[in-house]
Amino acid sequence: MAEKVLMKGNEALAEAAIMAGCRHYFGYPITPQTEIAAYMAKRMPVIGGTFLQAESEIAAINMIYGAAAAGKRAMTSSSSPGIALKSEGISYLAGSDLPALIINVQRGGPGLGGIQPSQSDYFQSTKSAGHGDFKLIVLAPASVQEMVDLTFKGFDLADKYRMPAMLLSDGTMGQMMEPVSLEMGEVKEYDKSSWAACGTKCERKHNVVNSLFIQPEELERYNFERYERYAQIEANEVMYDEYKMEDAEICIVAYGVAARVSQNAIDKAREAGIKVGMIRPITLWPFPKAVLNAAADKVKAFISVELSMGQMIEDVELAIRCKKPVLLCNRVGGMIPTTEDVLNSINKANSVGGDK
Amino acid sequence: MIVFEKPKALADVPLHYCPGCTHGIIHRLVAEVIDELGIEGKTVGVAPVGCSVFAYNYFNCDMIEAAHGRAPAVATGVKRSLPDNIVFTYQGDGDLAAIGTAETVHSAARGENITIIFVNNAIYGMTGGQMAPTTLPGQITQTSPYGRNPEQVGLPVKVCELLSNVDGATYLERVAVNNVKNVKNAKKAIKKAFQNQLEGKGFSLVEVLSTCPTNWGLKPDKALEWLEENMIPYYPLGVYKDKTAEKEGE
């Protein structure tokens, strides 16, 4: 086993990106993700890569668009308000079928909001990261190790399916240190020669990276094709983790820091004899619908624990076809649910969901 | 004997531009320069949003379609990824001098080693003739139906003059394509802007005064006259900055 080091989530993520072959980082400072930019600023010049502090989030995402169009692994990082600014570029990446990794270390909103951890960009990332019909692969790390592993995975999935992927983290994951192994195995190379704009060498017809299709028939065809790819991703790339679900009568659904807090609450509730477990989505899109739907036949209630006013809960309800009640346990604005908050919800679920 | 042919870098497809529009001339000049410098195989062009949005279909080099105003940022991403390739943007006045002002100024400030062809026709053409940042005082457009009123909407942005104060920029020249002499000068300027990049000299921008007969409401020949009589006095032609000359003169 590789030696573990103690690293901050943001820095571990940045190193993982480099190990995944990313040599082009463009960003703009915003708390609580700035360590990523600082790390890249230090490392990229040493390894012959590009670090560039752009004039805006908008410029940064478009630099990513350029680097990705040139066929390179490229990454940008930001936090909630900055991601909103990038949404135009994200839509263009999706519309031009370009792979790239976008990091969102979420903070509270709306507006300028706050700088403390939040999960209030769930809708933004999973439903509507920009205009038009498209999806992002959305990965939600719940530890520093997953910040590393999912960064690596994110680049690979983006290349594999030619689409942007997003790592949806939060201030806690970015700022905390945990022991982490940086051993990640081989980087898989993908052939980009059929589409990348990197010079024809006068040996082939020119490649055009583009999202404009004036003929509606053509644009519709591209959208249909893209959604066929999305269907493959939904069939093959769902990731989740289960915690004490074997005999569970109540199922918590939580990701990121909310899942970490929920784990404490589950342990405490079980001490009191309440059979509760957790399904933790690791991919928020594709959402682990099937496992949740199957769980709905066994448990009497679900609890969606999230740092938002109730965003993921809608996907939980859809996934289980509203077969069982779903409670919301939430704190917002940069507050994080405490173990007691989750325990209270577990007790509530234990009494209201008594119809099984 | 061939006396006239299309530049190789220009695709053999019909252009969509309106009759009398000078985009076609500018496309041709860019393509001729690419041919003459023998760089088609390593050139990557970035197309804007605006009338020249379909430029990606018209050049035979690899092309990328950028979001409105973001071409210099996209070009930055490409050039930083492929430093040995030649990267140019082709942008109109709305794209470069309104929505993309920040990207324009900052790519110049960074001294990005890219080439920008900036087509200034004093109007938004693609969307049907609205006021541009370069629309002249008093000029009538769809969104300045009583003539551009400087008291209400201010005065035009003079891009070359503006960028000449940005230390990072290397070469800035304003040219026009309204007559044979000016077209020849325009080609010289465009060639220099590409050569600068080949020699690693940094940010080069050529502003090309161009016509828009359709949205100006003029016949093509009258449009050329209008450019001569109205645009050139407001946007004087010439070199606004040339660090390469300064260096040679040292």
Added chain:
Amino acid sequence: MTHEILLAGFGGQGILFSGKFLAYDGLLEDKEVSWLPSYGPEMRGGTCNCSIILSDTKIGSPIVSNPNVLVAMNLPSLDKFEASAVPGAKIFVDSSLIDRKVERDDVEVYYIPATKLASDENLPGLANMIMIGHVIAKAGVMPYENVETTMKKLVPAKKQNLIELNIKAVELGYNY
């Protein structure tokens, strides 16, 4: 065995560094470890705190809301966190900066004038490590014999002088 430690004080007192010291020891001992700082404007001189969890089992929440070891290095921190400590918790108070006593009677309290000791012993800015030394002695969060190894892991070798001063500070607190 799980230690849930909360270190709190002003920005600039080395709260985060002393937390890292404990976290590094946990790493060397192959324990489950988490270290979570408060972040933001605190970096610029306000209050500052740091959650450290050292455990033999997988750590859930990295946020320490109910510490069993609380280190308070200024009055606002004691005011804010005293009530949150679990019954039986060990609370360490820098008595040179906090002039009140802990009000609860269900916790063990250790008063140590760390800031004064640091200045008397010519260990500028190392009150934090004096506190940590005392925490090691009274709460057993890490073996004392690991202090040197851990310090060398945490502080780069080129800052040899700092390594020695930090170790001296820990020693002082340990033996207080």
